Amino acid sequence: MxxxxxxVDWGAVWLAPxxxxxxxxxxxxxxxxxxxxxxxxxxxxxxxxxxxxxxxxxxxxxxxxxxxxxxxxxxxxxxxxxxxxxxxxxxxxxxxxxxxxxxxxxxxxxxxxxxxxxxxxxxTVLDENGAVLDAPAPLWQALAARDWRRLFVDLRPLWREARLVLFGHALLEKLVFPRKPITAHVYQAQAAIDLVASLDAWLAQELQPERLVAKPFVPLPVLGIPGWWPGNENFSFYDDSLVFRSAPRKSNHTMGSAAL
Structure with missing residues (x-):
């Protein structure tokens, strides 16, 4: 214990809030x-x-x-x-x-x-492993498609306009000892994230059963975020297909947001 x-490294960018x-x-x-x-x-x-x-x-x-x-x-x-x-x-x-x-x-x-x-x-997914992302639309589109090269390399400058706030306590625990495969399940912020208190009020209102059962989360390997981990400055970091996985093929019956 x-x-x-x-x-715990309080200087880590993800622990700033x-x-x-x-x-x-x-x-x-x-x-x-x-x-x-x-x-x-x-x-x-x-x-x-x-x-x-x-x-x-x-x-x-x-x-x-x-x-x-x-x-x-x-x-x-x-x-x-x-x-x-x-x-x-x-x-x-x-x-x-x-x-x-x-x-x-x-x-x-x-x-x-x-x-x-x-x-x-x-x-439970949100409570243990969730995060909230405020990001420009092109980043969201690339993330939902799991187009990692576009998300983290081609659109890299756009990350300066994005903000990810971690929420899941198991996610925070895992990041005490950072490893490349650590993945958040991300919920899309519908408004700019400014103060934690306003994010708290907004997120509490968002949590409606019908919305949650639709699995509105997208997986994001958090150490791939520019500025979060030195290793991702070499773009070969993103070539690891065991971490940066392709989106599953959708069947004729699959609709809605990305699967967990």
Missing amino acids: AAGLAA WRANGEPVVQQILDGEAVHSALQAAPSAVGARIRFVPQTDLPDGTAYEQFIFDTGRVPTRDNLHDFFNGLVWLQFPLTKRRLNQLQAQAIAADGVRAVRGPLRDAL
Whole structure:
């Protein structure tokens, strides 16, 4: 745990929006605080309107999401994964509450199943691995087509007009130790991303069941983004077909947005 937190590079471009909330919490944990206590002590925890509690507060047999919905308390383990989950609660409280509400509604309707239904599956994808991208239309078209050479080489100057904000806590955790295959599932911003608070309010309103079950996410290997990783300055970086995969062929029955 301590080694993972000590490895967090707050100078990484993808952590820039998270640094103000995250760095003081990490320092408290490294000084000996439990993760839930350090998160709860953050000034932004007041606005999040939830409480971080030890994992032992979650009763046996109670669904995690249902417990949060019923009590307003977030069971938190002393590990890197739950640290980043808590950090997302601090940064995006409206969106996290909306995700939790939809999860609880789905559990109430269908129970906890061995295999999640399409709505809970989409909610989990966003919660664990999601990101929001504001980008010019040509970038979006290339991304949706998985035309990686056009996206990252031909249209490279356009990335100066784009902004990607990571949301998924598992995605943030994986990027503590960056690897080329790390891929976000990206949701398209319909307005410019300026302040995190306005992004939070917009994204919370966007999360409607009918929209989510349509799988409105596009895969994006994040270390391919110009300026995010030194290795991509050599364009052979994008020749790795195990990472930069072609779009699957659409059958006659396949419609809508790109598959996950």
